[in-house]
Amino acid sequence: MRLLLVRHGETPSNVDRLLDTAVPGPGLTRLGERQAAALPEALAGEDIDALYASTLVRTRLTAAPLAAAHGLDILVRDGIREITAGDLELLPGDSEPGERYMRTVFAWAAGDVRLRMPGGESGTEFLERYDAVVAEAAASGAATVALVSHGAAIRTWTAARALNVDVPFAAAHPLANTGVIVLDGSPSDGFKALTWAGATVAPAGEGGPAGEPLGPAGRSDGLRGPRP
Structure with missing residues (x-):
């Protein structure tokens, strides 16, 4: 199965740098709406067979243009919502609460x-x-599945489940709004990340450390060091 993990478009809480994880959550900013509208063209090369979104409003709004372009229903699932911030909810994500969360x-x-x-x-x-x-997506028999989800959830799950992405890499490479991680594999055999926000992910020992994204010429994309 080819798995596309898509982060939602920009929200007001993203602009304000808040840990906003509760359901239903905010909608999209005008920029977020433009980002969502651009997804069908950005993923034009993908023959998406099934489309999932979380229970938060922002993912369903982001998924809507993709659904229309591919003639798909949006399958809403609570399991791919953002990681709950708990006591850190609505605290600043760019200071100590955000660091503790990550x-x-x-x-x-x-x-x-x-x-x-x-x-x-x-x-x-x-x-x-x-x-x-x-x-569930794998059992459906769909060859290519898009899950519109959330930044921390996507990076955490990928670092935990992709065989060629380690925690230091995932921690050092935030995923921008409507950024996409493409993986291939299955729950039984495991997954490998193919691209991270458009950059090829090299296998361990080939062109760099595990999970290092490479440009089209095989050169490092220059993304270095930890980021919040």
């Missing part, structure tokens, strides 16, 4: 799944719910 989710990806977000879910709970939607 430290927690990447600890899950590194294997400490019993750790719990303050006032929120554990890594086990998050991965189980996200895995369930991916498994």
